Amino acid sequence: MTVVVHTRQLTKNYGRREALHHLDLDLHAGEVYGLLGPNGAGKTTAIRLLMDLIRPTRGRIVLFGEDLTTGSVQARQRIGYVPGDLGLYGRLTGEEHLRLLAGLRGHPDLTDARVLAKRLDLDLSRRAGELSKGNRQKLGIVQAFLHRPELVILDEPASGLDPVAQREFHAHLREFAAEGGTALFSSHVLSEVEQVADRVGILLSGSLVVDAKVAALKAKALRALTFDFAEPVSAAVFEAVAGVQEVRSDGTRVHCRVVGPVGELVRAAALFPLVNVTSQEPDLQEIFLDYVEGEDRGR
Template sequence: MNVIEVRGVTKKFGNFTALNNINLTVGEGEIYGFIGPNGAGKSTTIRILLGMLKATDGKATIFGKDVWKDAVEIHKRISYVPGDVNLWPTLTGGEVIDILLKLRGNGNSNKRDELLERFDLDPTKKCRAYSKGNRQKVALVAALAQDADLYIFDEPTSGLDPLMERIFQEYVRELSQEGKTVFLSSHILSEVEKLCDKVAIIRQGEIIEEGTLKEMRHLTRMNVIVQTKEPIDGLKEMDGIHHLEKRDKEWHFQVDADKMGSVITHISEFGIIHLESLPPTLEDLFMGFYEGSVLSENKRGNR
């Protein structure tokens, strides 16, 4: 059974359409990446999943239950870290963690202390004195110290340093090994790339792609660096080549995945000395979508 299912969810705030007919499917045990630029609708989607916002249209379920009607029931098995962590300024970090754990009722005190140590967080400080990163750590410790079936993280590492980011990633992998499901929203692409089995890309309230990273790469361009004995002619005129650039003796360009063969055939005529071809990073994917219509062009090309 799928842990999260979102079918045709639309959310309007007055005349503004924050989410337009989105669909998501997260299977049990998956680490699911949800990426998009700021303001794309990531947090709105998460708040619908948490039953805080009511979808204008469509249906969303978690564990097969309705996210709006059965919110409290669902939340007994969920752990969540918000994107913008605001804490109660007069309480200490330690007190906040205890209060939050009490609300769920199944916090693990040993795990709490271990997490505090791993994340190097001083629990005796008042929350108003914490930096953004430390506030985020408080929320992370509270979320990770409790046992849940689904973990939802909204840009969990945006304030953390690389060392802490790595610790977070280790915990997420641990969760995944235990068979837990993780829903991770982010605009930090390397993170999603490192952790996630599946990703969905959201932009301006619409899911523009959902699938495994492998599938997505297939749809887009490869980065190619090539050096030949004789100068290459005719690259500019070839179909499917983008961002062509000559640096010293090397040519750098991107090529649509389905045009790779013909491009290689063409350049091999000039005597290849050095050829590098790199799969697109998520960043490239993302920028491609962001710039506009790469994907839809490719899709049309494929079909």
């Protein structure tokens, strides 16, 4: 697979504060990567470094095989970008914005941009100063894909979008990746990352503590199972089962949280008059909160 983004030991300090610590990251063509983290974790710093808006304290960034530390204009021309603090010219219409940016990009064809604007239900005839936050964000998304980039870097791109626009944006992002494009986006909407991303990274206090496929991450997470029995069963029966980390008994109902395969747990339950079993798959929000709460406990 073609490596589009490659960083090694990427670090950014602001005085004595280390905002990003030794980030090692590889993104491949055709991949959508979701970057998660609480406020101040280093997400925006990482994105601004990749966009060459700020320079690293140390470390290396290679985009499309070119070392960004040399200031490669060619690499930047192949990237689309939605900043977290999108700035627009209030008196210009959406169409005028796109024409201006198309001229700067050397890509005068607005056909694709107009198609995406229509898909997102964005009126390009209105001035930016008259647009709602959601519609301003739509214009930011459209301009990022204006010049048919190979890589898009998006900081909270779905912020303010209505559910229909979110759905269309997610579909466009998946289509972009299916055609060989690469996307890196940050989000606080964990369900969004779960739906769209192939792989996810979790930043905590400037360090990348997780870098894994969503499915692999969920497979290692705690899963909640509830067993209903015809008669009361003691929680102690399940506490010694491999992978079980939490057990709570409410008479004929037993609640367990387990990591990994559940076969041994189910076999233990089957030794009693089992009436029903329900399983709740872990979602990305639970996994994320487990990591964040674990860091807080370690402080």
